[in-house]
Amino acid sequence: MLNRKLLRDLLKNKIQFISIFLMSFLGLLVFVGLDAEGNGLGTSSKSYYDATNLADLWVMGKGFTNEDIRIIENLTGVAHAERRLQINTTAVLENEPFVQLNFIEENEVSKLYLKSGEKYSSSSEGIWLDELFAKGQNLSIGDTITLEYNGMKITEEIKGLIIHPEYVFFLADEGAMMPNYGSYGYGFLSSKEFPVQNQFVYSELLVDVDQDVNLTRIKDAIKSQIDSDNLVITDRKQSLSYSTFDAEKQQHISMGFMFPIVFLLIAILGIVTTMTRMTSNQRIQIGTLKALGFTKQKITLHYMSYGFAISLIGGLMGAYVGYSYLPLLFRENMMEAYTLPVWEVSMSSNSYIAIVANVFISTLVSYLACQRELRDPPATTLKPVVPKKSKPTFIEKSALWNRLNFSVKWNYRDIIRNRIRTLMGIVGVIGCTMLMVCAFGCRDSVTDMTSWMYGEIMTCNTKIIFADLAGDASKIDYAKKYEGQLIEEKAIELAVKNLKKTGSITVLDKGNYIHFQDEKLSHINLSQNGIALSYKMAQNLGIDIGDFVEWHIVGETKWIKSRVEQLYRSPANQGISMNRKTFENLEHTFCATALLTNKSPETNLPDQDEIQAVQNINKLKQDMDKSMEMMNTMVAILILAAVLLGVVVLYNLGVLTFVEKTREIATLKVLGFSSKQIRGILQKQNLWVTIAGIIIGLPIGYQFLVVLCSTLSESQDLVPSVTILSYCFSIGGTFAVSTLVNWLLSGKIKTINMVDALKGVE
Template identity: 30%
Template sequence: MVKKMLTKKLLRDMWAAKWQFLSIILLSALGVMVFAGLDAGWRDIDVSLNKNFREQKLPDLWVSLSTVDQATVSRLNQIDGVKTTQVRSSYEATAQDLTNEPTILLNGFEGEINLSQPTVLAGKRLAENDVRAGLMEKKFAEAQGLTVGDTVKCSIGNMEIDFLITGLIQSPEYIMSTNDIVPNPKVFGYMYVNQQALNLPANEVLVMLEDGVKSESLKHQIEKVFPGSMVRDRSAHRSTDTVLSEVSQFRSFSYVFPVLFFMVAALVVLTTISRMVDNQRSQMGILKALGYSKKKLYFHYLSYGFFPSLIGGVLGLFIGKTLVAKILWQAEAGTFTMPQHYNAPISMLSIFVCLLSIGLAVGICFFACRQQLKETAAELLRPKPPKSGERILLERFRHLWKKMSFNGKLISRNMFRAKTRSFMALFGILSCTALLISAFGMENSFRHLVDVYYGETYTYDIKAQLEPNPGSIESYQKRVPAKKIEGIMEKPVSLAAEDTSRMVNMTVVDNQQSLIHFSEDNSNLPKEGLVITEKLAETIGLSRGEKVALTLPGDAKPLNTFIADFASFGTGQGIFISRSLWDKSGKGDFVPTSLLIKEPKKDIAAYLERTKTIARWSTVETQIAETLTLMDSMRGVIFLLGVFALLLAFVVIYNMGILNFVERTREFATLKVLGYHNREIRSLIIRENSILSLVGVLLGILPGILLANLALKVAEPDDFVISVAFSPLNILWSCLITFIFSLGIQMILARKVASIDMVSALKSIE
């Protein structure tokens, strides 16, 4: 019977203070949802990728050689730690019968495909004896209007091969399928074919390692056994490295932003529950007088925090795990060719955060009612004595205080005397402002990085990629209709120093080039030594003056040089050498792979389209847009943070406004009796909250800047150097959005003044 009575009372109390209980549910849900969503997002991607990599047998190493024969495979298999190998030929071809003649990467496998096994999405698998069949990437086929049963003509040098498309596939090796900045199935795709069909030497071996063997150590062994080989592990393979880097960034974000959400939620829950328990003082006295034990009363009042936080925590786990994680997956799928989506189980860390949220709410309830339950029933039945009046800080400045109006004094006294409520409102608005500034700041930083790279580091207007054997740069400088033409030669090389090596991109530039700026005051490279980007040097652990060896594909004799200087590049990490150093190396002629074009003439597009030695070209504006596309998933996270920040602000401001209204009902009724109109009282409420909102907005600027710095520092990938760049306009917009949002909520709450019953309000403490 006792238990039923307390349950009924709990339900009545919850209904009477439904908005406060709802705010606790929402705040608990929001704090858990942000963490659980980001945590589930990266875990879903990680589980799906690893399951796909394991089932489709993605190689651990890619070994590129000029020629691969049986002796090569035997020597590889004899190295301790090598589990399985797969020989293949990998060559780029041109699809001559397709619009714009896109590039197709032909992967010719010898025998059964044991490693990098594709998922056949339509059609049938590749038969070992069918030398004219081919499995085509599904996205590429759809972009080209091809399907199973169609034929595609591929040109490699002077050789032409017709392939019948027998299946559409998706490969774990090409999560990011591109030979440029971003995936574009209209210009690049891949096919799996039989090696005999290519009639070209095998040039690559895929290697799977034994369990527990580290790829880095085995990579060094292979490089020693096969001088001139190029060995890439998954960290140097562009597709896998890019998508795994995204996972790492999501993981980093999940440990940064939820902390602020959780802090705000905990503090507001603290204030809300404390006020609710304080308002139950006389009820506690009655229950004590009726003989209810302290233990039962504790359980009753702890329910005020337990049930709302339990509901909110479970909701946060569910919404975060489903909705937020799904949004992040879709953001990734928009850029990459993602495998089948597998849901990772809810992590113990997310469950711990949920339990922590519940524990905090229950703990707050315990300490809020502990002091009151120590008192006797008689003491509790007496009204709590009001706080003694005291002068606020502004009153000490007498000259200023005398000049203030009555309304101004009333507002000031209320804000200073209700310090906890004012602080909570202030902190909520501050946090919302900081989150919005941080979100805008990161978005602006990504844009700034790209603008600097394509506007200050590289200053060309058009980049044109050339076909193999395109001719000399001097011939293009005479023929291309533009003010300035420069050529660069880009090659993948193995950069080795002592016990470390890494596959990097090497760019050879002309001696007098001016379209690449390696520092603010210098665009020329040293004649001796190489220039390495700072982030790459930091990642590998290289210093200025250190000796290094550069090994070209298939060249057993490395080019020995040293690090002459660093270059600060936001993206496009790699090494640069001058043409004079290349010419002295004896590694062949300077053959440009791309043209950098400055100030082109009007007929440049027509010229580039009809020149057969130019494979493709793009303007700097196109490259900027493509680079930003790679950051779409991070921008999706930033958008979510902005939405969550506004939701947090709404709950905090609305909750504090309700508490303010409930606690000051008697005061507002008194003002009504003294002749104040409803609009005058509403004006007082709005003015007070406008002051708090303005101060909170201004105080949130610096934390927002610091939060953006921290987030970018923690989540910065190996290929980027992201410096925080804030636009004054973005900061202004963040402040205005928060202030207007807060003001709008307060205007809604101020309308409750008209519903005050003056008689009951003034008799409330008799």
């Protein structure tokens, strides 16, 4: 009997229960979908890193010997170490693409992942080339490729196409924001293939460390055994590829925790409102069941089954759809930014906990909602509930009350008497507004990053990168010819106490093509004293203006202790910046690595031996705009979720108001109010709820955006930005949803059966 009653009640209150179902469905869809995506990224990368034995430490220096290998491998906790020389070359192909070559001694640490062709052997001739680069340049196995380096030409046959664990995320230039695979690449060769063997030196050591070994101890041991003044040791967290991909994974997981909270909170409020109203309306039915011999426990389980059944079905369906389809929305765009051999989807234990928690909380809320009616004995329960005496509020006692019109008074008292229902509506509108602000803000922030990087910070049209063999006199000639600004960009290591980070140093000669902005994005001039430190690097090191930081250029032995005079924001290239004069006052020699200019160079300029590459800034902008497709997908998902949330919650709120106030509405009709006037009274309350939700939702949406921006990798600094237009779109979108709901509900007033509505007064 109770099962049939359950089905009848679900059907009778289908709108309320459908809304609860949808909130559970959407909450678990987003949570499980993003958890499966983020956890899948972690599973995919871990299996890839394990299969290729990605290095745990990279030791950079000059001229590593077999003795150095022996010393490191004898350290407790070190499994294996091998040497490598990494150089930057230019391929003799159309557009002179950049290729990073790696001459390796073995292939046991950071192994090549073969996609097609011959398996690598240290005794084999030829090159194993980046698969995406080969496709982009129409190269195949068996073709010959020529690369130039410092006047030398390296010609090799392509023996295999590969991907590599150190190039999951790969930028050819540190100034770029997003990759453009195919236009540049990397390759691996045996160390025996270097053209001039008597000039060959290993510049890097790759160290494989046993699991659960303290990396700091290994780093200190290496520096104590080998010339420590000339070494830079980095781990995976300092690798751009590893850290960027890891930050992407964490961002997806963080989003999965943040957004479903809104949906699940609405579902809980919906259950509270629906079950409280249902048990209150079924008070006499509950008394009858008690009189017929049904125990309190059995009746309690009956009403608990409402929340249990709806949340279980909604949660399981949401989890299934989220797991099956949500990761696919991100997959194509993720594959454009990152390179993995396999893209897995896998749920973590958090997803199962979320499903259980959703059902448990919903069932608990259903239990609490029915306790009031089950507390009394059958004789009391069979009688209608005595209406509560409502005390006049402060506003009702004030002189203002008498000046208010009837609709305001009616809606005010309705809100005071139905606080939970009103709270549910406000929270729903907050969620709708918050998601829209976050969606449009994500797009604004990334769009602003492009104009910020290449419109405000860097204002040149072309960046000419010099080869290592270019002399100072030649660089000055190029600067005069193109009326450009010389800059020096090099890798550095920074240290504060026991904390070390790798970054870059930018030294500026005379010119006006690079600009700096403080934390509030106001223009600043570089100080002549001390150094300017990027804002994100300051956060990573835990320091501020006035603190001291030690730093040295990678490959040089001299460490310098400098006072941080300024902080500046930069979307990329986290590190330090200074003028040439300041740099030379620190007893360093300025050696330009690039030239910034607004003049268009000749098409054959990259053919010159002194030039490594010529970058077109407009091309970098286009590459970043192309990467916006992934952001557009995220924006579309958030906007769709916002609209669904707003429609479901506001419609449910409107239906609840209509059902609970049927008698009052019928009374208003008897008193002469037209359907249009009654509709206006009800819409006014919906308008109040919408405005309150929007006011609270706007700042919360911005704070959610701030949290999202903070999940980027240590090398990227994204300033959260929401334009006035985006705020207007968010407000307008929320009001549009509210208007749609009002339109859907407006016709119900005419359907009221006056006899049935007023019969209860007898």
